[in-house]
Amino acid sequence: DDGDGCSAACLLEVCGDGVVQAGEACDDGDLIAGDGCDGACQRDAAFVFATSKLYKGALGGLAGGDQICNDLAAAAGLPGTYAAWLSTSFSGPQQRFKPALLPYVLPDGSPIAASWADLIDGTLLRPIDLHEDGSKSVSAGGCDPLNIAWSNTKSNAVPISETHCNAWTTASAGV
Numbered sequence: 001d002d003g004d005g006c007s008a009a010c011l012l013e014v015c016g017d018g019v020v021q022a023g024e025a026c027d028d029g030d031l032i033a034g035d036g037c038d039g040a041c042q043r044d045a046a047f048v049f050a051t052s053k054l055y056k057g058a059l060g061g062l063a064g065g066d067q068i069c070n071d072l073a074a075a076a077g078l079p080g081t082y083a084a085w086l087s088t089s090f091s092g093p094q095q096r097f098k099p100a101l102l103p104y105v106l107p108d109g110s111p112i113a114a115s116w117a118d119l120i121d122g123t124l125l126r127p128i129d130l131h132e133d134g135s136k137s138v139s140a141g142g143c144d145p146l147n148i149a150w151s152n153t154k155s156n157a158v159p160i161s162e163t164h165c166n167a168w169t170t171a172s173a174g175v
Contacts, residue, residue: 015041026079035109037079046100047078048119049107050149052131057150057165057172062086062096065168076132078107087152087159088167094120094157107134120157 013021016039018029024041031039038044051072059065065084073082083097099116106112107130113119131137152164165172 028079036105043080044102045105046102047080047107048104048112048128049130049132050128050137052133052135057168058170059168061168062088072132078132085151085153086168088164089159089162092153092157092159106130107132120155122155
C-alpha cells in the first residue's frame with residue numbers, strides 16, 4: 001500500500017472497505033451510521049463495553065487498565081482509544097476521561113447514553129451488558145456476583161473510596 005488509491009491487492013481504497021486510509025478516522029467495513037463509524041468513515045459514536053476477561057485488581061495501575069481495554073477493543077475490531085472505568089482515591093473517569101462529543105453505544109450499536117452528561121447522570125438507556133466482541137456479559141437472572149464490575153467508581157464518574165487494590169496494582173478487596 002503506497003497511498004495511490006489502490007491497495008496491495010489491487011483493490012480500490014474506499015470508505016467502507018474495512019481499512020483506515022488517509023482522511024478516514026475509522027473504517028468498520030460498512031457504511032452504516034450510528035455503529036461507531038459513519039458512511040464518511042468518521043466516528044459517530046463512542047463504544048462502551050464490559051471486558052470479556054476477569055481481572056482481580058492487579059492491572060498495572062490505571063495505565064495498565066487502560067491498556068487492557070485498548071488491547072481487547074483492538075482485538076475485537078473496535079475503533080478508537082479506550083480508558084478503563086476505574087478510580088483511585090482521588091482520580092476517576094470524571095478527571096481522567098476526555099468526554100466524547102458523541103453518543104455512547106455498546107459494540108452492537110445499541111445506545112446507552114446520548115452524551116457524556118447523560119452517561120454520568122445515574123441512568124443509562126440500557127445496561128452495559130456486552131463484551132467488546134458483542135457477546136453478553138451478565139447472566140439473564142439479574143445480579144450474578146461473578147459478573148459484577150468492580151471499579152471503585154460511582155455512576156457519576158467520581159471515586160467511591162480509598163479501596164482500590166493499591167491503585168490497581170495488587171489483587172485485594174475493593175468496591
